[in-house]
Amino acid sequence: MITVEEFAQRRQAVIEQMSANSIAVVAAAREVTRSRDTEYAFRQDSDFYYLTGFNEPEAWLILSNSDEHPQHILFCRDKDAEAEVWQGRRLGPEQAESQLGIEFCLSINELDEQLLVLLNNKQRLLFAQGQDSQADQRIFAMLADLRNAPKQTRNAPPLIEDIRPLLHEMRLFKSAAEAELMQQAAEISGRAHIRAMNYCRPGVFEYQLEAEIQHEFAMSGARHPAYSTIVGGGDNGCILHYTENNDELADGELVLIDAGAEYQGYAADITRTFPVNGRFSEPQKALYELVLKAQSAAFDMIRPGNTLAQASDQVVEIITRGLIDLGILQGELRQNIEDKSYRQYFMHGLGHWLGLDVHDVGDYKIAQQDRPFKPGMVLTIEPGIYIAKDSPVAEQWQGIGIRIEDNLLVTDDGYQNLTASVPKTVAELEALMTCRGAMK
Ligand code: GLY
Ligand code: MN
Ligand code: MN
Numbered sequence: 001m002i003t004v005e006e007f008a009q010r011r012q013a014v015i016e017q018m019s020a021n022s023i024a025v026v027a028a029a030r031e032v033t034r035s036r037d038t039e040y041a042f043r044q045d046s047d048f049y050y051l052t053g054f055n056e057p058e059a060w061l062i063l064s065n066s067d068e069h070p071q072h073i074l075f076c077r078d079k080d081a082e083a084e085v086w087q088g089r090r091l092g093p094e095q096a097e098s099q100l101g102i103e104f105c106l107s108i109n110e111l112d113e114q115l116l117v118l119l120n121n122k123q124r125l126l127f128a129q130g131q132d133s134q135a136d137q138r139i140f141a142m143l144a145d146l147r148n149a150p151k152q153t154r155n156a157p158p159l160i161e162d163i164r165p166l167l168h169e170m171r172l173f174k175s176a177a178e179a180e181l182m183q184q185a186a187e188i189s190g191r192a193h194i195r196a197m198n199y200c201r202p203g204v205f206e207y208q209l210e211a212e213i214q215h216e217f218a219m220s221g222a223r224h225p226a227y228s229t230i231v232g233g234g235d236n237g238c239i240l241h242y243t244e245n246n247d248e249l250a251d252g253e254l255v256l257i258d259a260g261a262e263y264q265g266y267a268a269d270i271t272r273t274f275p276v277n278g279r280f281s282e283p284q285k286a287l288y289e290l291v292l293k294a295q296s297a298a299f300d301m302i303r304p305g306n307t308l309a310q311a312s313d314q315v316v317e318i319i320t321r322g323l324i325d326l327g328i329l330q331g332e333l334r335q336n337i338e339d340k341s342y343r344q345y346f347m348h349g350l351g352h353w354l355g356l357d358v359h360d361v362g363d364y365k366i367a368q369q370d371r372p373f374k375p376g377m378v379l380t381i382e383p384g385i386y387i388a389k390d391s392p393v394a395e396q397w398q399g400i401g402i403r404i405e406d407n408l409l410v411t412d413d414g415y416q417n418l419t420a421s422v423p424k425t426v427a428e429l430e431a432l433m434t435c436r437g438a439m440k
Contacts, residue, residue, distance in 0.1 A: 001264070002177050004101035007053045010170065011072055011102075014051065015065050017166055023066070023118055024126040024163055026051060027135040028059040041224060046356035047128065047167050049265055054100055056091060058108050062118055069118060070104035075111045115142050121155050126163035164361070171355055172362030173376035178266065178355070179409055182378055185222065185263035186407050186418035189270050192216035192259060193422050196231075197429070198436045202251040202276055206231040209257060210245050217261040226267030226358045230258035233276060237401025238386040240348060249276045254284055256401050260358065267358040269380050270419050271405035278433030280426055283396040287385050288426060290322035291402045294383040298350060302408050302415040307370035308379065312350040315383050319346050323385070328393050345387055351380040354407055377410040378418070 014024060029045040044055050052061055052074065062073040079092035093105040106114060119125060119142055129136060146156035174182065192213040199212045209231045217225060232242040233249040237256035249255055253276050260268035273288065275281075280288060294315045301311035320342045323329040329341050336342065353360035355378060365371060382405035389399045404424060408415040423432050 002053060002175075002181070004053070004099075006175060006177060007051065008072075008101050011051050011061075011063055013170060014163075014166065015063050015071055018063070018065050018126065019124055021066060021121075021123040022064070022126060022161075023122045023124070023157070024063040025115075025139065026061045026063075026127070026163065026167075027132060028054070028057050030132065030134065031057050043224075044265070046171075046265070046361075047164070050167065050171055050356060052100060052102070054091070054096070060108070060111055061102075062115075064118065064122075066122070072102050072104065073114075073118070074100065074102045074105045075108045075114070076105060078107045078109065112138070112142065115139075116145060116154075119143070119157060120146060122157040124159040124161055125157040126161045126166070128164050129160065129162060165363075168361035169363070171360065172353060173374065174355065174378055174409070175376075179376075179378070181264050181266045182268070182354070182407070182409070183418050185226070185261050185266050185268040186270070187421065188217060188220040188222050188261045188263055189259060189268035190419055190422040191220070192261065193257060193270055193272050194432070196257055196259075197272070197274060197423070197432055200249065200255060200274070200276055200433070200436075201278075202249060204249050204276075206233055206236070206245040206247050206249060206255070209249075209255070210259075213257070213259045220261070220263075222261035222263040224262050226260045226262040226269065230256065230271075232256045232401060235389045235399040235401070237273065237403075238388040238399070239401075240386070251277050252281065254280075254288075254400060254402065256403055258403065258405065265356050267354055267356070267360075268407055268419065269354055269358050269382075269405060270407065270422060271382060271384075271403040272422060272424065272429075273402045273404065274429045274433065278436070279430060284400055284402075285426055286326055287387075287397070287400055288402055290319065290326075291383050291385055291404050292424065292426075293322070294318040295381055295404050295406070298381045298383065299406075299408070299415065299417070302373060302379075302381070302410060303413060304374055304410060305372050307372055308351060308364065309370040311381070315350050316342055316346075319383065319385065326397075328387070328397055344391070345385050346383065347386070348382075348384065351382055354378045354380055373410045375410050375412050378407060379410070380405055380407055382406075 028048045031039045034040045059076040077090045096105040143156045146154045195212045196209040210229045228243040231245045233255045234253035256273045258271040297314045298311040320336050353362045384403035386401040387397045406419040
């Protein structure tokens with residue numbers, strides 16, 4: 001759990017990084033219509049959540065380093081007995097002050113009037129311009145009001161700065177409490193993958209494995225996946241973001257499952273690939289062992305000082321050499337690497353930051369240089385090989401899509417694998433699925 005104190009420390013850290021006489025404005029996410037008068041499940045804006053822990057729409061956080069008014073102000077929906085009967089409880093400004101530990105909370109109905117006062121005569125306004133057109137319009141209208149006021153009575157901030165680089169650099173480094181939540185998200189997701197492995201057999205549909213996964217998530221208090229679950233049997237495993245999940249799983253195919261829970265805001269992102277019937281064929285095994293070897297080499301690179309690009313170079317070399325050895329690529333190793341021929345079969349990056357967003361925020365380069373790992377970063381390592389049915393290779397390789405994805409926390413001297421509990425070697429996967437067979 002993230003404490004009220006930790007949220008307060010984050011807000012304070014933002015204020016301390018703001019130049020003199022600045023004001024920062026962060027808006028909550030909006031509800032989004034799904035059809036007619038129903039909405040998608042509300043998902044808070046990650047930056048807003050990071051600074052408040054508050055999960056309602058129609059809210060704005062204002063941070064300021066001026067002595068003239070409170071430094072932390074939250075605008076939120078008023079309590080409203082009738083609306084709450086229909087749409088659910090609201091915290092309301094009074095309770096928000098005590099529950100969120102934000103010193104000053106006001107009704108969202110006062111936002112425009114108060115913003116005029118808060119923005120007036122500031123040197124710099126920080127906000128995420130271009131992220132939400134309605135928030136943009138509201139801010140720009142305020143700035144126009146200030147600029148159009150009679151001379152010398154009001155002044156709009158002359159400088160507008162994107163607040164995201166500052167917030168996203170903070171979000172890149174996870175606190176102990178965040179790492180603990182991410183471990184929990186990983187464990188819930190791991191159990192879900194194991195359930196899918198247990199349920200899997202020829203004749204089961206992809207959506208049935210998705211249902212097993214979703215049930216485990218929800219039963220563990222993670223009602224929503226961090227992204228749409230991918231369950232791809234055979235050739236479907238070669239479609240990187242396959243989410244139709246409506247085919248029947250066939251004997252002799254592999255199934256690729258990429259699924260991660262969102263737990264208290266934090267994402268897991270795990271992929272496992274295993275045989276539908278519980279036994280790898282020789283070609284499947286050869287490719288699987290190659291992806292696993294590449295992943296293991298990448299793990300060895302994860303420690304402070306190294307970069308994701310260095311790990312990626314290792315993986316590219318191992319995969320390219322392996323594909324040449326198997327006769328899937330032809331020619332000499334260096335030439336193949338130079339030509340990036342592996343990209344036909346490994347067409348995505350090695351990994352990404354992970355946190356409140358599945359593809360989490362934070363720069364991958366600083367001053368155009370690959371940034372070194374530091375303790376507290378969390379990332380995925382997810383090499384893959386995808387040989388679609390129509391690929392120009394021997395038939396035995398066609399229709400095999402493999403990805404193996406784990407979530408690593410960078411520590412002082414290496415990494416901690418948050419997703420280590422999910423079976424991964426050929427022997428582990430076959431053993432699990434053999435027991436499953438005996439149970440049925
Ligand atoms: N699940 C999306 C990804 O692996 O990046
Ligand atoms: Mn994934
Ligand atoms: Mn991923």
